[in-house]
Amino acid sequence: MTVFIESECDFKFDFDHEKIANDVINAAMDLLEFPFEAEVSITITDNDGIQAINKEFRDIDSPTDVLSFPMIDYEEAGNFDHIEASDDLFNPETGEVILGDIVLNVPRIYSQAEEYGHSVLREYAFLIAHSMLHLFGFDHMTEEDASVMEEKQREILDYLGISRD
Template identity: 55%
Template sequence: MTLYFEEEGEIKLPLECETLAKKVVEEALDYVNCPYEAQVNLLLTENEQIHEMNREFRGIDRATDVLSFPMIDYPEPGTFDFLEEEEDCFDPESGELTLGDIVISKEKVLSQAEEYGHSPKREYAFLIAHSVLHLTGYDHMEEEERQVMEQKQREIMERLDILR
């Protein structure tokens, strides 16, 4: 698994961001039984930048905690068998499955950790697990989807032993 990690802005999280991100992405991909080596891009930014992205890409004029930009349109969440015929889903140089991009607001990680009464590490890991599920076809637009996704997030966090 390759994680392309980038950080911008002055705010720093009190944890080893790249190492933890790689661990969470790998665990989440193992959890959903992704049969391929994969690559993910992760950008840590601040509220102002994620606000601009949220407005530009989603038409929502406010900062958010995390944005996910999947590169693959899954016919069914967490299914990978259809990818055999989808050559453009794989990086031509590495052969890895190109899952997409994750953007996280460091300010939201800190404020939500405080709001929910847990550590910045837990909040950061949770947002990455949440986003990897999006990158593998899961969503939470409908109540049933939300319940499935929340259960998967809990189980990934338990497997990582990063609890509230």
């Protein structure tokens, strides 16, 4: 597995953010039984950075907590059967499936951790777990879909022992 992490802003977490990102991505892949090695890119930015990306790609001119850009179109969320038939989904140099990009907003990570009454580490891990599910084709547009995502997010964080302390 390859995780590329790019920082576009100055920030300081009191935990190893690269290790946590790798742990969450691995846990998501394990729990969803993703059958390939994978590549994920994470960009860590601030309100202005994520607002610019949100405007450019979603035509929404406001900051958000996280953005996910899946590289795979799924007929059914979490069904990976079709991936092997698509050579263009694999990095030709590594053979890894290119899952997509995650963009995290540091100020929102801090404010939401405070708002929800849990640690910054938990919020950071939660947003990566949430994004990984989007990279696997899950969404939360209906109550039923949101419920499925919430359960899978909980499973990933529980698997890692990251609670809502």
